Amino acid sequence: MSGKAPLRIIVCLKHAVDESELRVDASGHPILQGAQARMSAFDRNAVEEGVSIKEKAGGTVTALSLGTEDVRKSIKEALAMGCDRAILVNSSKYLDALATSYYLARAVQRAAPYDLMICSEGASDTYDGLVGPMLAQWLDLPFMGYVRRTELRGDGSLQCELAMEESVEVVEARFPSVISVVSEINSPRYPTLLQIMQASKKPIEEFPLDSLAPGPGEAAAPEAAVRVLDTTAQSMSRKKILFEGSPEESASKLLEALKSEGVL
Secondary structure, three states, rough: OOOOEEEEEEEEEOOEEOHHHHEEEOOOEEEOOOOOEEEEEHHHHEEEEEEEHHHOOOEEEEEEEEEHHHHHHHHHHHHOOOOOOOOOOOOOOOHHHHHHHHHHHHHHHOOOOEEEEEEOOOOOOOOOOOHHHHHHHOOOOOEEEEEEEEEEEOOOEEEEEOOOOOEEEEEEEEEOOOEEHHHHHHHOOOOOHHHHHHHOOOEEEEEEEEOOOOOOOOOOOOOOOOOOOOOOOOOOOOOOOOOOHHHHHHHHHHHHHOOOOOOO
16 A cells, blocks of 8 residues: 555454452452443553544544443544544453454454554453454464554555563564554543534444354354453552651651662
8 A cells, every 4th residue: 555545544442340440348359340441541542543643644543342332432432532433343252362352353354444453552451462463363464562652654664663671672564464552652632522422423333243253164263261260459558657757857767768678
């Protein structure tokens, strides 16, 4: 494709439990009853990057998600942020990362053509970080992960800075390709009231999970092989040490306490 051609972008998002509002019981297990759900915090960065690229190069952004009807809440937020349309793969079936990426890939193939797929570094609830690279594998596309900056090149490719643990790598790939972005890549926008109202008029296409099942002669869809058996919050206790005196004296006492604990 030409580097100046309008881009067809797909952004994956997840409707996840808002972990910032979770409480735990006496045994350390999260209390999920009545817990609020929203778009995964990291996925808002993915949506923002897709919309920002569209604003620079032109084109369209499609939000893609898998789940029950509750997911529409997050989809509508993505539409209000600037996505043009959305696809919901409707399923109440438990799917692990491998199965999820498979059905998302099937949905992408049905929604083709496309140029760029954007995922976040990981969902804010499970943070597996697997769907992006698995999606690229199912679609047989190049993958660039932990992207902290993107730049469209004139030759129809995308150059990315990858935030590695001890270094930064600069790589590029031609379209179509798949990337996963880190939270430092941008600051997600907050939709205005007008944008929220306009989002209700944007199309949401629904794909039942069964409609994406493999046909005759195709390999069987993967079954969920990984299940979460238990989730326990890490216990934390405070020392509740108070430092008295002037600000200078308190700061000195704090510094000594941190040194004695091996923090500094």
